[in-house]
Amino acid sequence: MSTVSGDSTGNSTVAYRPRRSVLYMPAANERALEKARGIPADALILDLEDAVAPDAKEAARERACAKVAERVYGGREVTIRVNALDTRWHADDLRAAAQAGPDAVVVPKVGSARDVHAVEKSLEAAGAPEHTRIWAMVETPVAMLHIEEIARASQRLGVFVMGTNDLANELHAEHVPGRAPLLTGLGLCLLAARAAGIAILDGVFNDIRDLDGFEAECLQGRQLGFDGKTLIHPGQVEPCNRVFAPTDAKVEESRSILAAWEEALASGRGVATVNGRMIENLHVHNARRILAVSEAIAALEQETAAPPTPDR
Numbered sequence: 154m155s156t157v158s159g160d161s162t163g164n165s166t167v168a169y170r171p172r173r174s175v176l177y178m179p180a181a182n183e184r185a186l187e188k189a190r191g192i193p194a195d196a197l198i199l200d201l202e203d204a205v206a207p208d209a210k211e212a213a214r215e216r217a218c219a220k221v222a223e224r225v226y227g228g229r230e231v232t233i234r235v236n237a238l239d240t241r242w243h244a245d246d247l248r249a250a251a252q253a254g255p256d257a258v259v260v261p262k263v264g265s266a267r268d269v270h271a272v273e274k275s276l277e278a279a280g281a282p283e284h285t286r287i288w289a290m291v292e293t294p295v296a297m298l299h300i301e302e303i304a305r306a307s308q309r310l311g312v313f314v315m316g317t318n319d320l321a322n323e324l325h326a327e328h329v330p331g332r333a334p335l336l337t338g339l340g341l342c343l344l345a346a347r348a349a350g351i352a353i354l355d356g357v358f359n360d361i362r363d364l365d366g367f368e369a370e371c372l373q374g375r376q377l378g379f380d381g382k383t384l385i386h387p388g389q390v391e392p393c394n395r396v397f398a399p400t401d402a403k404v405e406e407s408r409s410i411l412a413a414w415e416e417a418l419a420s421g422r423g424v425a426t427v428n429g430r431m432i433e434n435l436h437v438h439n440a441r442r443i444l445a446v447s448e449a450i451a452a453l454e455q456e457t458a459a460p461p462t463p464d465r
Contacts, residue, residue: 169442170230171195171450172312172381173397174390175354177234179204180217189226192387193394195453196230198259201246202237210242218253228456232288234259238268247272251279256286259314263289264296269306276309285309292316292356293323297338304349313346314383315339317356328359330366332373343378355382364392371396398450399443407440 176194178185180201189197199217201210217233220226233255235246239262250258260272272287287309291300297320304313317335321327326334339355346353355374358367371393374382381397384390399407409427414437417425425432 169445169449170352171446171453172230172352172354173450174384174393175230175314175381176384176387176390177204177357180213180220180233181205181209183216186216186220188387192390193454193457194229194384194387194390195381195394195450196232196256197226198232198234198383199255200234201242202234202261210236211245214242214246214249218249221250221253221255228453230256232257232259234261234290237261238263238271244275247275248279251276251281251285254282254285256284257288257311258285259288259290261290261316262293262296262319263291263303264293265299266302266306269303269310273307273309286311288312288314290314290316291342292319294320294338297341300341300345301348304345304351311351313342313351313353315342315354315356315379318359320356330369332370339377347378352380353378355379357383357385358389359385361386361388364388368392368396399447403443404447407443410436410440411444 172195174194175196175198176189176192177198177200178189180186180199181204186199199220201213201217205213221231221233233246233250233253235250235258236242238260247258258272258276260268263269263272269287269289276285276287287307289303289310289312291297291303291313292315296303304310315338317332317339320335320338324334324338332339343353355370355377358370360366367389371382375397379397382393384393406427410425410432413425413427414432417423417432
């Protein structure tokens, strides 16, 4: 796994894992779970919540946990979305997921640090391995107003997942190009995630036929600073991966920045320039981040291109 040097203060080193495309897969559908083995998404969310009818919840839980235990998805990150804290399935979902040991449990409707603490306590009581992280779905006005305390609630918390459909619904907002009604919430969550040093994923795009609109929203998400996007259809994976990956030009520019900086330091100069632009520490840090992201993506793509084995 590649590392990215520097958090919000620029002085720590954190592991980077590609999460450009994170695809929801209905855990009730065995065929869909098998098909996911050949889909080049960076990460999968085996869904026990919205995609599963009440009378299929238990079977879906068993199926998702079995897939996690089988380790059939290669190097991609595999998570389980449990049902929300206030549902009758939540406790059993968490207990089963903890024992299966996915990369993370995705928890809907997280609205406070107390919610995160409750999930953490349940996971640890059920014997969840250390690598099983919490991904908190933030999708309500209450969550937006408490987002920093949520972001700092637990060392197990690794990712924010924007629930933009639910947020728009609770705001009585319309889904419009550019997402102006949601920008305040998106911005608050981005600020909190970066301040706390956790990853953050953009919400889903609903119209699977509108590929131009989808790609425009991916581009907006990347420009805002999201690490990737959650998806509802395999057809959205390729454009999402492309948009959220550093371009070849960006990678070459980053290499040029590092080479110029190292040359300046070696010659005793405190200033470097690339294409007439003065280079500072922040440009060097960003160049290293871009190269680490590019290397991690290449490594994941190479690993997932090989036939998956039971061990990972």
